[in-house]
Amino acid sequence: MTIPIQSSAADLDAADPLAAFRGRFAGADTDLVYFDGNSLGRPVAAVAERLAAFVHDEWGGRLIRGWDERWMDLPTTLGDDLARICLGAAPGQTAIGDSTTVWLYKLMRAAVDHAVRTDPARTEIVIDTDNFPTDRYVAEGIAAERGLTLRWIEVDTSEGVTADQLRDVVGERTALVVLNHVAYRSAWLADAPALTRIAHDAGALVLWDLCHSAGAVPVALDEWDVDLAVGCSYKYLNGGPGSPAFGYVNARLQGDLTQPIQGWMGHADPFLMGPGYTPAAGIRRFISGTPPILGMVAMQSMLELLEQAGIEAVRAKSVALTSYAIELADATLPEVTLASPRDSALRGGHVTLHHGRMREVTARLWARDVIPDYRDPGGLRIGLSPLSTSFDEVERGLAAVAEALG
Structure with missing residues (x-):
């Protein structure tokens, strides 16, 4: 018929x-x-013209002066633009740079270390069997490093994690819950505020993977009281192949978390070049190495379109x-x-x-x-x-x- x-x-x-x-x-x-x-x-x-202008005027014309004039701050200024336009987050909580995998490692590891330091009984990471492979692999690696246990939620590949499923597995042993906002396979749109509340009621932190929602589905990280989030910029944010990912750390946690990849860009004074590491204040402490400035240029054009629309x-x-x-x-x-x-x-x-x-x-x-x-x-x-x-x-x-x- x-x-x-x-x-x-x-x-x-x-x-x-x-x-x-x-x-x-x-x-x-x-x-x-x-x-x-x-x-x-x-x-x-418009990216072609924008990149050409960048190569000629900023990279070619300003050369290393570009770091002092704009590039050093671009991970956080562009992060604030992304947060305002797409993520429902106040300034000072989002930074751009590194790959999705690196951001997942940094924020997962920081979260579980904080949880265990606060309460040694919290030895479990909750994650679902249909979570994006990178998220699962990173969680497996961190669990092995830190002697933690993965608590799996079995989900139908045509659906996603529900409130009842999460409620059944979180508890006093849960350190971190890792969830996809939009399931990569089925497109299941998780009830982020409800699931975040369930994790918090159990005393756990929650990390949301926004790779399949940022730029296509409205997100309200501050309103939902999300702890941590990670997303890429080459899907609905149209940054191009391999364009840098972003990380969000709620302001209430920034002083409590120790990020595990301590690079020079996250230092309080990157050019001090001293013998020890002192983390920068705020979201900047979660930046590690030299940010991919060229990879951020294309993303600016798409954010402008998203803001207009x-x-x-x-x-x-x-x-x-x-x-x-x-x-x-x-x-x-x-x-x-x-x-x-x-x-x-x-x-x-x-x-x-x-x-x-x-x-x-x-x-x-x-x-x-x-x-x-x-x-x-x-x-x-x-x-x-x-x-x-x-x-x-x-x-x-x-x-x-x-x-x-x-």
Whole structure:
């Protein structure tokens, strides 16, 4: 049975208040269908000129003077911009630099060391079995280093961690809870404020991985009383391949945590070059080595677009895009099952469709310039970056999936 489509792509694009933003991304005017914005966002077209100006004027013109004039402070000034535009956080709590993995290690290790120092009975890290692999690997390594135990939450790969599941495992032994705000596989959108309260009621700290939500889903770190958060900038923040990650440390914890990778940039006086390490005040103490300034330049352009659009409007477009993708899949892919929440209030910015042949289908689609990605078991992930994706692109892409499965 064919399910009627409620609206045409042309009508949806015509009514889209954010449609004009699509033309500000490089490559968006081609016939290529890009369904992987939740892995690597398209570049903002203005980045080419911005990078050229940086190379000529700042790097080439100012040379090492650039550190004194702007670059030294960029990890925290850009961090404050990110916090204001996307994270719901006051200034002085967010810094940019290092990779996601390094930030996860620094903040997880700092959190468990603080917890154990405060209460030696807190010897467990709570994490779920479908958490992003890097998070799980880092947690395993820290547990081995510190003689701690991992307490696993078993979750369905088409869902995510619920309040009841977390409540069942946290307790007086819990040092740290590590959770994804949006599950990388299913797009399950966790109830962050409720889960944070549950962790706090048990006396534990909580670290949120925002990699699949920052820039697509509104976040309110201060309002939710989050302790720690980490996220990348190459997905919905469109910073480019390998662009630096960010870390958030709630102001109430900054003086209590000892970050484990003590580098010169986190020193109270980086140019003192003295024999001992004295941590800088505030969020700066969580910076380790020389920050990747070039990697921050592209991110500035995307943050400007997000501020112009407004994160709530971006979220509304994201919900509309993913809902349309599900509607098309229901109508044209009867043999496919939805491996993401159908309720948009429980769904982040992507949709996963399940079929036993999706690995093969993904390869076929890539060969014809339709670019989703594949995640086991049998999941075709459709990542729809709101400002650079049109409804027409979604329609063309889902038609290509139907052909590849046919």
